[in-house]
Amino acid sequence: MLENFSFRTIVEYLPLFGQGLVTTVWLSALSFAGALAVGIVLAAMSLQRGWLFRVPAKAYIDAVRATPLLAQLYFLYFGLPHLGFVLPELVVGILALSLNSGAYVAEIIRAGILSIPRGQVEAGVASGMTYVQRMRLVILPQAFKVTIPPLLGQAIVLVKDSALLSLISVSELTRAGQLLASDRFMPAEGFITIAAFYLLLYYGLKGLAALSGRWLGLQPARSST
Amino acid sequence: GTLDDITKRGELRVAVQTQGPPFSLVGAAGERTGSSVELAELMAKEMGVKITFLDFDWDGLIPALLSGKADLLVADMTPTLARGMKVAFTKPYMYTGSTVFTKADGKFKTTEDCKAKGTKIAVLLGATGEKEAKTAFPDADIKSYKGGGPLLLDAVNNGQADCGVNDVSAVKGQSTAYPAGSFTIMPDLLSKEPLAFATRYDEPDLLVWMNLFLDQVSVDGRLQKNLDYWVNSDAWKKDH
Amino acid sequence: MIEFRGVNKWFGALNVLRDITLSVEPREVVVVCGPSGSGKSTLIRCINGLETIRDGDLVVDGQRLGDPATNMTRLRTEIGFVFQSFNLYPHRTALENVTLAPIHVRKIPRNEAEQAGRELLAKVGLADKVHAYPAQLSGGQQQRVAIARCLGMRPKIMLFDEPTSALDPEMISEVLDVMVAVAEEGMTMMVVTHEMGFARKVAQRVVFMDAGAIVESGTPEEFFSQPKTDRSRAFLSKILRH
Amino acid sequence: MIEFRGVNKWFGALNVLRDITLSVEPREVVVVCGPSGSGKSTLIRCINGLETIRDGDLVVDGQRLGDPATNMTRLRTEIGFVFQSFNLYPHRTALENVTLAPIHVRKIPRNEAEQAGRELLAKVGLADKVHAYPAQLSGGQQQRVAIARCLGMRPKIMLFDEPTSALDPEMISEVLDVMVAVAEEGMTMMVVTHEMGFARKVAQRVVFMDAGAIVESGTPEEFFSQPKTDRSRAFLSKILRH
Amino acid sequence: MIWQQLQSLVGSYPLALRGLGVTVVLSLISLVLGTLLGFGLGILRTGGNRLISAAIGAWVDLIRGTPFLVQIFLIFFILPEFGIELDAFTAGIIALTNLAACFICEIVVAGIRSVPTGQVEAALASGLSRWQRMRQVVLPQAMRIVLPPLVGQYVLLIKDSSVVSAIGLTDLTRVGWLVVQRVPNGLLVFFLVGLGYFIVCYPLIMLARRLERRMGAAHGEVQL
Numbered sequence A: 001m002l003e004n005f006s007f008r009t010i011v012e013y014l015p016l017f018g019q020g021l022v023t024t025v026w027l028s029a030l031s032f033a034g035a036l037a038v039g040i041v042l043a044a045m046s047l048q049r050g051w052l053f054r055v056p057a058k059a060y061i062d063a064v065r066a067t068p069l070l071a072q073l074y075f076l077y078f079g080l081p082h083l084g085f086v087l088p089e090l091v092v093g094i095l096a097l098s099l100n101s102g103a104y105v106a107e108i109i110r111a112g113i114l115s116i117p118r119g120q121v122e123a124g125v126a127s128g129m130t131y132v133q134r135m136r137l138v139i140l141p142q143a144f145k146v147t148i149p150p151l152l153g154q155a156i157v158l159v160k161d162s163a164l165l166s167l168i169s170v171s172e173l174t175r176a177g178q179l180l181a182s183d184r185f186m187p188a189e190g191f192i193t194i195a196a197f198y199l200l201l202y203y204g205l206k207g208l209a210a211l212s213g214r215w216l217g218l219q220p221a222r223s224s225t
Numbered sequence B: 001g002t003l004d005d006i007t008k009r010g011e012l013r014v015a016v017q018t019q020g021p022p023f024s025l026v027g028a029a030g031e032r033t034g035s036s037v038e039l040a041e042l043m044a045k046e047m048g049v050k051i052t053f054l055d056f057d058w059d060g061l062i063p064a065l066l067s068g069k070a071d072l073l074v075a076d077m078t079p080t081l082a083r084g085m086k087v088a089f090t091k092p093y094m095y096t097g098s099t100v101f102t103k104a105d106g107k108f109k110t111t112e113d114c115k116a117k118g119t120k121i122a123v124l125l126g127a128t129g130e131k132e133a134k135t136a137f138p139d140a141d142i143k144s145y146k147g148g149g150p151l152l153l154d155a156v157n158n159g160q161a162d163c164g165v166n167d168v169s170a171v172k173g174q175s176t177a178y179p180a181g182s183f184t185i186m187p188d189l190l191s192k193e194p195l196a197f198a199t200r201y202d203e204p205d206l207l208v209w210m211n212l213f214l215d216q217v218s219v220d221g222r223l224q225k226n227l228d229y230w231v232n233s234d235a236w237k238k239d240h
Numbered sequence C, D: 001m002i003e004f005r006g007v008n009k010w011f012g013a014l015n016v017l018r019d020i021t022l023s024v025e026p027r028e029v030v031v032v033c034g035p036s037g038s039g040k041s042t043l044i045r046c047i048n049g050l051e052t053i054r055d056g057d058l059v060v061d062g063q064r065l066g067d068p069a070t071n072m073t074r075l076r077t078e079i080g081f082v083f084q085s086f087n088l089y090p091h092r093t094a095l096e097n098v099t100l101a102p103i104h105v106r107k108i109p110r111n112e113a114e115q116a117g118r119e120l121l122a123k124v125g126l127a128d129k130v131h132a133y134p135a136q137l138s139g140g141q142q143q144r145v146a147i148a149r150c151l152g153m154r155p156k157i158m159l160f161d162e163p164t165s166a167l168d169p170e171m172i173s174e175v176l177d178v179m180v181a182v183a184e185e186g187m188t189m190m191v192v193t194h195e196m197g198f199a200r201k202v203a204q205r206v207v208f209m210d211a212g213a214i215v216e217s218g219t220p221e222e223f224f225s226q227p228k229t230d231r232s233r234a235f236l237s238k239i240l241r242h
Numbered sequence E: 001m002i003w004q005q006l007q008s009l010v011g012s013y014p015l016a017l018r019g020l021g022v023t024v025v026l027s028l029i030s031l032v033l034g035t036l037l038g039f040g041l042g043i044l045r046t047g048g049n050r051l052i053s054a055a056i057g058a059w060v061d062l063i064r065g066t067p068f069l070v071q072i073f074l075i076f077f078i079l080p081e082f083g084i085e086l087d088a089f090t091a092g093i094i095a096l097t098n099l100a101a102c103f104i105c106e107i108v109v110a111g112i113r114s115v116p117t118g119q120v121e122a123a124l125a126s127g128l129s130r131w132q133r134m135r136q137v138v139l140p141q142a143m144r145i146v147l148p149p150l151v152g153q154y155v156l157l158i159k160d161s162s163v164v165s166a167i168g169l170t171d172l173t174r175v176g177w178l179v180v181q182r183v184p185n186g187l188l189v190f191f192l193v194g195l196g197y198f199i200v201c202y203p204l205i206m207l208a209r210r211l212e213r214r215m216g217a218a219h220g221e222v223q224l
């Protein structure tokens, strides 16, 4: 397959790959925003002492982690109409990605919050701050720094997972490669090109992570003796 | 030549895609069967070798043939000219065409109805139906699905799509999984398209042999018998 | 100002505070000492509710702890707490550390709070470190910011839990100097420390704890020159030996 | 035994050791003191190669450091190092901490090593803690295990980097007692510490460092009673003040 | 209709079991191999040699940054052009092992870096060799940090193994695709597929949770 590798055809399909790339980017961005929202709510629930919020949140997180995204996607895609919601594929896709990644994000945020030394909480308590003030002024700003790198890791996973949306007819990057494979019977060209594009996104996100790390590093992270 | 290799090996390696009835399916008992599958088995029998099926999904089908993992490819595949640039197709062994189907009690009754702006039309990813739907329904909202014809029926049945476009024999074969009368299948075809088997251009001997095979089975009626059983009726239903 | 009456506390099966009865008058400075694990930290953490007590009464500034009528958050604003490990907010500058609670808890306008904050930092000798982050400060400097942070809330009581024991030896005196200054302005203070020089200089009373109980209590002179119990004698001999 | 000749070391642009010349004789005990950041740790860490030097000569037990002919791993087995933060292996019991290197490095049979290990632990007063994990021991006990761990390798030299400064005050003396005992058996020792009582008792020499240089060096009596430089006077006044 | 579909589904259970078997066997083999390889890579990566470390880093990035489908595709269909002919199962194992090793390498590196430098220095000071330091001091302590995410990673890899259907292995997900041809009810079929994965993965998630809590408790972590 490689000896006849046709760069010319790739160039011909480049506009299609470009569109796919753009779709993958914005749809991943949207889904990640959704995942953050879902994750923050779930993390807040799972940190409660009372079981009323904690148990459902943990059950949800475990269920999502233990089943494949594909099953979740179809569960939503074929299941929602039974409940009377017929939503566009894109909406279902973004919803599925948000709900899936949200569970992982929740775990990351929870770990981030728990990593803040107990003394910080106590300092807040001792100066008369309420729970919400402590969270907002003391815990979250610090947890934020700890969670940035793993969150970007999750973003990378999400970008690659978004390929699954091609299954429900969203034309994103993977779809473009599949088209090249099925129209022209050039699978090597199709798949290697999308791999290159995903790698580009990966390095982009990784660069972002390094950058944010350095930016956050400007503000010293630890108070030490 | 390749034929000599196959004879020496004693094994014909055939790549299939299990897309659903009537061409290629896994029966109730887990056995691999279908119109194309039986034809391939017939080929191996005529060659006097045993057959090995390599079961790929769409992503793996062409690479399997091109990389030499399989000797030939048996799927309900339309030999387009663009595809013919890469693989060698046999002469067509049957003709079919894309048809439009809708939910029986829905508001879309005719092919014309489906041309309305914004109609959601389900097609199969990478299939010829996808292309044809785009020309026949320029204003519609075309949705491509992966994973075989049955999912198109499911999408239409669930209301995710208003109409579906797929190979008529596939639609007929696959709709039998639903209660009779669930779908309206339009009598008019969007196109007439051939189906053919494929092999590599560096296996001219095999291609010649496959064409010879198709001639033979058409002449002696075995092809017709296969198609009558699988494609032109739902006689297969009671056996599988 | 602070009154313990028969206070007991358990961690699981461990009786960490046993029948504590102790009262601290306004403007009094009390030093608490004793071996590790004797319950010193627990004792003073109870006062601002960082630990809850199981039985006995604890009345602080006229309010009974554990009473549903007592607004703990309010009460805590009246009590400053200085930790062994400083616990400055690492993501905030020195000034922000000092002004955070006044602005958000006391609702003092930002510019007023900052004005006051600068004055406090100057008072602890850190006028030039106003915009430094904790990680850019030495341990002694961090602890002085922590003290300024407490003073910023204008507390009636200040509690110190081994404020100098995480410091390098040459930094201890700069922190103790600030504490002496605070004491001399008339603050009510309870200080867990082994700095006997400090106790001699400003404490009205030294309380010696062992195994959760107050074993001995008296003026610094009495305590250092004539410890009454074997346990306090043994303890003093250890910490004063080398 | 240890000989620095014009040693310099940089961390980036920072000249942390400046022209150090110092020699320690066999059986000598040298105490190193000085303000935080003055390079004390760096100085003794160079001796067993935890830090590398840029120029100057450092000869330890007859072997030149940085010389390709010197087998550092071998040399390190002759040098014991006690850290401020103990650095016991948390996943090993006290006895295992002591026997790990003898068994794996010295290739002493396990039962012999264990026998010797028990004796050493008894010597530091921990006969009953042989099977305890570090987390189950107090700081003072952990540091004594750490000393036993060094002794287990029968080193010719022992280096101590502020061995008591992470300890609660009542635990300091139990560690210093062990160190005094080791010194009295004739070990060559370099000890970074601010425990002046210890320096008085066993040190032949006190070395005062500031900003990477050795500023003053002399017998304890000389150093404490008549410090020669302003810097050492200021330093002594700070650490002896409270 | 549903009833009829259910009956038909029940009839497919041998196929489903076989699919589950393929998923489990494939995952199990590649997780074991991937763990060994991942630890090896992690140790090499934290070792002193810049060149080796950079090479491993680049490889890990390459694998983490590209879709697994493409990797398996290259191994199965492109390697033969270089004379390496593999059957689908071996190719699947190799691809999945490599993927596992790369992710595990990252986890191991994080674990090794989490061990305080004082521990390494203590070992260094008592004359332990590089391998002895790793084996006796660093790795046992790194395991506390490594274990919970490692088990979590296993779950992700088991789910990723579904991509092997692209090269013709009939794993659990593939069975779903096959069954849905006859029983065209995506919701029902993929719910059951999901259930299959859940049965394999959930115990692992519970294990990860337990480990995390145990290690957390051991490190004195506190609730807010």
Ligand SMILES: Nc1ncnc2c1ncn2[C@@H]1O[C@H](COP(=O)(O)OP(=O)(O)OP(=O)(O)O)[C@@H](O)[C@H]1O
Residues within 6 Å of the ligand: C011, C012, C014, C016, C034, C035, C036, C037, C038, C039, C040, C041, C042, C043, D168
């Ligand atoms: N959160 C807790 N859970 C269980 N036991 C605790 C807790 N906090 C403290 N303890 C135990 O209570 C006892 C008293 O602890 P406390 O910290 O008050 O002692 P301390 O006198 O301050 O000692 P130190 O000088 O070491 O700070 C100790 O035995 C300690 O182990």
Ligand SMILES: Nc1ncnc2c1ncn2[C@@H]1O[C@H](COP(=O)(O)OP(=O)(O)OP(=O)(O)O)[C@@H](O)[C@H]1O
Residues within 6 Å of the ligand: C168, D011, D014, D016, D034, D035, D036, D037, D038, D039, D040, D041, D042, D043
């Ligand atoms: N790894 C390092 N990288 C850069 N600078 C370092 C490093 N280690 C130490 N330093 C710097 O070198 C100087 C000397 O450090 P060193 O730890 O030797 O001082 P010290 O006298 O032991 O101080 P302390 O009493 O605080 O332990 C300090 O300014 C310190 O910040």
Ligand SMILES: [Mg+2]
Residues within 6 Å of the ligand: C040, C041, C042, C161, C162
């Ligand atoms: Mg305490």
Ligand SMILES: [Mg+2]
Residues within 6 Å of the ligand: D040, D041, D042, D161, D162
């Ligand atoms: Mg030091």
